[in-house]
Structures are given as C-alpha cells and as structure tokens.
Amino acid sequence: MTATIQLKGVSKFFGNIIALKDISFEAHKGEVTALLGDNGAGKSTLIKCLSGVHTPDEGEILIEGKPVKFGSPRQAAAAGIGTVYQDLALQPLMSVSRNFFLGREISKGLFLDLNKMSEVTRQEMAKLGIDVADPNQPIGTLSGGQRQTLAIARAIYFGAKVLILDEPTSALGQKQQLEVLRTVNEVRNRNDIAIIFITHNDLHARLIGDRFTFLNRGRILADGTKSEIDPDNLRNLMAGGAELAELEAELKN
Amino acid sequence: MEDERLRKVGALQTFVSRPELGSVFGLAIIVITFMTLTSISGTFSAMWTNPIGIQAWVELAAFVGILGIGASLLMIAGEFDLSMGANIALAGHSFALLLLFGVPVVPAIFLTFVELAILGYIIGSIVVRTGLPSFIVTLGFWFASRGFAVFLSQTLVNQSRLSVKTQLKPPAGGGEDPTLIDNIFAFDKAFGLPFDAEVYYFVILVIITAFMLHRTRYGNWIYAAGGDAQAARAVGVPVNRVKISLFMVSTCLACLLGILTVMTSGASDPKAGDFRELHAIAAAVIGGCALMGGYGSVIGAVLGALIFAIASRGINFVPFIDNNLFRVMLGFLVLGAALLNQFLRNRVLRG
Ligand SMILES: Nc1ncnc2c1ncn2[C@@H]1O[C@H](COP(=O)(O)OP(=O)(O)OP(=O)(O)O)[C@@H](O)[C@H]1O
Ligand SMILES: [Mg+2]
Numbered sequence: 015m016t017a018t019i020q021l022k023g024v025s026k027f028f029g030n031i032i033a034l035k036d037i038s039f040e041a042h043k044g045e046v047t048a049l050l051g052d053n054g055a056g057k058s059t060l061i062k063c064l065s066g067v068h069t070p071d072e073g074e075i076l077i078e079g080k081p082v083k084f085g086s087p088r089q090a091a092a093a094g095i096g097t098v099y100q101d102l103a104l105q106p107l108m109s110v111s112r113n114f115f116l117g118r119e120i121s122k123g124l125f126l127d128l129n130k131m132s133e134v135t136r137q138e139m140a141k142l143g144i145d146v147a148d149p150n151q152p153i154g155t156l157s158g159g160q161r162q163t164l165a166i167a168r169a170i171y172f173g174a175k176v177l178i179l180d181e182p183t184s185a186l187g188q189k190q191q192l193e194v195l196r197t198v199n200e201v202r203n204r205n206d207i208a209i210i211f212i213t214h215n216d217l218h219a220r221l222i223g224d225r226f227t228f229l230n231r232g233r234i235l236a237d238g239t240k241s242e243i244d245p246d247n248l249r250n251l252m253a254g255g256a257e258l259a260e261l262e263a264e265l266k267n
Numbered sequence: 268m269e270d271e272r273l274r275k276v277g278a279l280q281t282f283v284s285r286p287e288l289g290s291v292f293g294l295a296i297i298v299i300t301f302m303t304l305t306s307i308s309g310t311f312s313a314m315w316t317n318p319i320g321i322q323a324w325v326e327l328a329a330f331v332g333i334l335g336i337g338a339s340l341l342m343i344a345g346e347f348d349l350s351m352g353a354n355i356a357l358a359g360h361s362f363a364l365l366l367l368f369g370v371p372v373v374p375a376i377f378l379t380f381v382e383l384a385i386l387g388y389i390i391g392s393i394v395v396r397t398g399l400p401s402f403i404v405t406l407g408f409w410f411a412s413r414g415f416a417v418f419l420s421q422t423l424v425n426q427s428r429l430s431v432k433t434q435l436k437p438p439a440g441g442g443e444d445p446t447l448i449d450n451i452f453a454f455d456k457a458f459g460l461p462f463d464a465e466v467y468y469f470v471i472l473v474i475i476t477a478f479m480l481h482r483t484r485y486g487n488w489i490y491a492a493g494g495d496a497q498a499a500r501a502v503g504v505p506v507n508r509v510k511i512s513l514f515m516v517s518t519c520l521a522c523l524l525g526i527l528t529v530m531t532s533g534a535s536d537p538k539a540g541d542f543r544e545l546h547a548i549a550a551a552v553i554g555g556c557a558l559m560g561g562y563g564s565v566i567g568a569v570l571g572a573l574i575f576a577i578a579s580r581g582i583n584f585v586p587f588i589d590n591n592l593f594r595v596m597l598g599f600l601v602l603g604a605a606l607l608n609q610f611l612r613n614r615v616l617r618g
Contacts, residue, residue: 088503103498105491107562107612116491117502119484126482 016079018043018208019064019095019176024073026059033059034232037073041176041225044205046198048223049212050251055229057212061178064210065097066090077175096174098165100181104153111135111149114168138167142200159190163197170207177201178210183218191215195222216249286555287567289607290574293553293600297574301581310584318461324573324580325462329469332572333524334547335554336476337517339568342551343480344510345493345560346394346401348517350408351547353416355540358383358525360416363429363535372435380522386412387518391511401514409544417537432533464527472520477565489513493560549597550575553604555611562612574600 017040026034034056041047049057062068064075066084074081077093084090087097104113111128112119114135120127132149139146142163146156153161162182169177179198183191195218201207202222213219219226226243228235228251236243236251243251305311314320334351341348358379365375390408394401417427480486491499492506499506521540529535552558553574554567578600582593 087501099501103495103501105494105498105561107494108487108490112487112490116487116499117504119487121484124483125478126484126487128482 015042017041017076018078019210020076020079021060021064022074022076024060024063024070024075026056026063026068027071032232034063034070037229037232037234039227039234039237041208041210043175043208044202045224046202046209046211046222047225047227048219049210049227049229050214050216050219051229051235054231056232057229058180059232060229061097061180061210061212064090064176065095065178091172094173094175095178096169096172096176097178098162098169098180098182100185104161104165106154107152109150110146110153110156110164113153114138114149114164114171118172134171135167138171139163142167142197144197157190157193158186159193159197162186162190162194166197166201170201174207176208176210178212180212181214182211183213183215191218198222220248286562286564286608286612287570288555288611289604290554290567290570292607293574293604294570294577297577297581297600301577301585304585304588305581308585308587314581314584320584322462323583324576325466327580328572328576329463329465330524331543331546331550331575332469332569333465333472333520334543335550335568335572336472336565337513337520338544338547339551339554339556339563339565340476340480340489341401341513341517342548342556342558343493343560343563344489344513345496346510346513347405347548348390348514349402349405349544350390350412351517351521352540352543352545353409353412354383354386354518354521355525355528355543356535356537357386357412357416358522359529359535359539360420360429360525360537362526362529363431364420364423366431366434367424367429376526379526380519383518383522383525384515387515388511390518391514394514395507395510413537420535420537427537429535430533431529431535435530435533463531465524468523468527473565473569480565485509490561493557493562495561546575547572549601552601552608555604555608557608557612571604 020038020040022038024034024037024039025032037056037060039047039060049060051057059068063070066087066089069084075084076082077095082093084093084095090097105116108116111131111134115131120130120134122130128150135149136146144160144163153164156164166177166179182194182198186194198209198211199222201209202224211219211222223240225237225239226248227237302311302315305314312320314324337348337351361382362375362379365378366372370378386408390401390404393399394404397404420429421427480489488499488504488506488509491504492509496506524543525535525539528539547568550571551563551568552571554564554569554571556563556567575597578593578597582588582590
C-alpha cells in the first residue's frame, strides 16, 4: 500500500543549525503515526515542512506516491494537509458554527446560510462523538477538549487526508486529554485519514499510536510499528534514550 | 455519550450574552431619569411630546449615531478612528470649495466622497502596514484633516468659514436646480418629513450595517479581525483588506455628515464635527463594543447614541442641574457602561 504521505531524505537548515537531517518517514490512512522526541528535536520543524510553512532544503515529500512542493500553507491545505496547531486558530467570542466555517462561510445569495452552517457543524461534531446542543453558543462555552475536537472536525470537513496534531493534549487537564484521544480514535476509525500525532507523553503515544518515529537533534533515532517497539523501550526512548544511558554511565564513574 | 453532552443554553442566557444588553438597561435608566427630572421642572411635554423638543435629541442621536456606526464597526475589528470629527470638517470644506469654484452639486458630492474614501484607504494602509496602533495613526489625522481643510480654504479663498448659500440656490435663468438635488440628497423638510436628513440616513444605514455585520461573511470577518487576527489569517480571512475597508467606511460616514451639514446650514464651518469622534466612541462603548475588539454590535451603538443625545439635550430641559454636572454624569455613564459590558462579556467567555 502506498503511504498517504511520505518523506524521503528531508533536511532543513536554519543558517548553520541543522533542524532536520535526512528524515524519511511515512504515514498511512487509518493509522496514527506518533512523532516523538525531546524539546528542540525538530518535531515542529518537520510538521511545518509538511504543512507548507517551511520548504525543505533537501529531499522530497510525496502524497499518495506523487511528489509535491508546497509554497504556502494554503497550497498544503488544498493538497489535503490539515494542521491543527496548539492555539487552534479559534475566535473565543464567536459562535461554534461561525468558528467552524470562518473563512469558508456558506452563503445563500448575499447572506450567510446560518441554518446550514449550524446543521453541518452539529453533524460533523457528532461524527467525532460530541453532541453540540446549540451551535450558536459562543465557543467559550466549550471545554478545551471539545475545542480541539472542533478544530479537528473543521480540518476533516474541509478535506484533510492527512491530519497533523501538534501536541494536542499538552495544554489540557487529564480528563480533557482523554477526550482528545477519543476524538483521535474516532478519526482513525474512519479509515480514510492519516494522522500524525505529536506528543511528549509516552502513555498517550502508546495508547493511540500505531507507528512511532523518534527524533533526536534533527535525526531519526528510532522508528517502528507498535509490534516492533516494546513499551519499556518506548519509555526509555521518550526519556532521552541514549543520553540517559550516557548519564547513567557518567554517574557510575 | 451522555457525559459529553453540552448543557442546553436557555433563551434567557442567550439574551444575556447579547453585546447591547448593557445599553438596553442604560437607555431605560436615562429615559426614566429624564422623564422624572423634566416632570419636576415642568418641561416634560417640551422634551417628550413637542416636535421641536423631540427633534432636538433625535437629530443629535442620528448625527452621533452615524459616526457611531463607523466607530463600532472599527472597534469590533480592533481599531479606532479619532479623525472622524476632523474628517467631517475636511469633507464639508472640500465640498464647499468645489461649489465655490463652480463645480455643480452632484459632481461635487461625488468628488468629495472619492477624496474621503482615498483618505480612508491611506489611513487604513498606514495602520496595517506599519503596525502602529490606529489610535496613534488617527491622532495624527485628527490634527492633519482639520488643519488641511482650513489651510486649503484660507489659501484658495482667504476664508476659514465658507458660505455657499448662493451656490445652493436655484439659478435665475433656469437650468439644473441644485436645491432639488439638495432635497433628494439631504431629504430636508421638502418631503414634509419632520426630521433632518441625518435621521433617515441613520435609520437606513443602521439596518444595512446591522444585516451586514450579523448575516454576511464580511461581517463575520470583521469580528474575526478584531477577535484574533492571527487565527483569522490562519483560516484565510483577508484581515488587512477588512480593516482598510472599514477605515474607508469611517471616512465616508464622516463625508456624509460633512456634506449634509453644509447642505442644511448653507455653510462649512472649520469647527464642524469637533469632538464628535469622542461622542461616537462613547456611544460605541456604551453600546457594548469591546476596546480590544471582537465583540460588539451596531445596534448597541444606536442605543449608545440615543443615551448620549437624551442626556446631552435633556439637560437643557432641566434648569436646576448645572450643565457642567452633565459632563460629570456622562463620564460616569461611559465608565459604568464599560464596567457592566465587561462583566457581561466575561460571562460569555466563561459560558
Ligand atoms: N525559524 C527558525 N530559525 C532558526 N532556528 C529554528 C527555527 N525553527 C526551529 N529552529 C531550531 O530548530 C530546532 C528544532 O526545533 P523544533 O521547534 O522543530 O523542535 P521541537 O521538536 O518541536 O521541540 P518542542 O518539543 O520544544 O516543541 C531547534 O534547535 C530550534 O531552535
Ligand atoms: Mg514543537
């Protein structure tokens, strides 16, 4: 099966900083690919290359086997890359349905078709397991997890084939983190979307990930499917892996 | 799934979350207060039933309200225009000068609107390009617009107050009758209507802008531009274009008032519109617009303008209260309204 999205030997340099070096990586539809690594490992840089914010200096990106080049986030979005950033790009005082359609409103003649917008919002949220009783209420009334779900539902409705989530759980409380994981699971179950999930939390990664890619200082430290990587190793890698071993050795001396 | 169900929002809560709620209360309080005060001083009918008394505050409300429409749209988009009052004088003087140089009324109206629209484009472009706060940019134009208007008139015709009574009279030998145009553009009392033209423009403009704000994508973008501009850009909203267009709306509203004032008074005064920008901003604030943008309504500004006008004219009908005390009262009214609105807004954010 060809990967929904694939990177071949991608590198990205900022001046003399090597943010990414020779990254090869793939994500398949109906699967969650967890992208893991310490602070500054290059995770955000990698997804910015995927979502058209950066252009890679080396290597290529393929969508469904075809090479693509993105000049802007808009082009990436048009090619089916849906990115949900941590700040979600939502308007706190605007209603749920207006947020859902912001920038891509449905109009009937001159005027907005508010009924249609509410109806679609409610349907799309319901598909991800959240029943929005009144899509006209301000988004401020939704919980953090529900807002995350809204941003995800919006990306999917507007044609995302690849859904990229940058640390979707890091700003949330325990219960809402689980709500987001549930949402991610719903998206996976649709079987037509490849999910790239960035996290610092090894428990979440193990819970939801089908494939794992570990970055360290811009390079791939390890990767594999769920069956290839055992839980202890995963925790070890999350905690810094090789460096932890080095430190252990140093402390013994 | 039951635990994920959102709680239902009842009708009352929806009402409470409307931005103009505070000003509804404010208007009720002001009306009751002035009805009581005028009853005490025996001037109730002079203010509330006599056509001239009603005209006094309705026409002021319309004048401030037309500017208030611009002020509230800009505030919702997170911007300010302090130059509105000065632009009234600039428009009035430009229009009057064109008439004095023999340009017929209709082209003069057209050219004045073009000039002010270009000015709005320039102001808006400076704001979005430089990233300077619009407060600062339009403070510059607050000086520059009026200064330029008076400079022009003094250089060209050596006068600072421009009388155009003759230019607005019908020509003796027939031909195009400018008063007819005056009557159409400035309605006037020729149609047997009791109010000055501002009032009708005001009603029409409020209906148009309220629909635009709440029922069109452009309106949606205005809220988004002021709510979180970065987030709006991320989903493809042309934030800069929206902001520039609103500065143009603001200067064109000032233009309308400038021309109407010249037409009804037959002259352009260099002091025209002085301080009106602050009255319009007060109306917008009383009406529930948030200073940091993203929240507010045109209807709120209408109520704010009514509150301002009733308090402002009403004081003349209540001789036992000092006029200066009125300013104090108005100041606290703005503060009180801002506080109440902030409280209501936080309720919306918290849900
Ligand atoms: N625009 C940029 N200019 C220069 N250096 C950059 C830029 N963006 C990222 N970097 C550098 O590239 C490296 C990788 O950063 P990146 O943000 O991708 O890490 P990350 O894995 O997302 O970290 P975190 O877990 O903290 O989010 C860092 O050393 C960072 O300082
Ligand atoms: Mg990052």
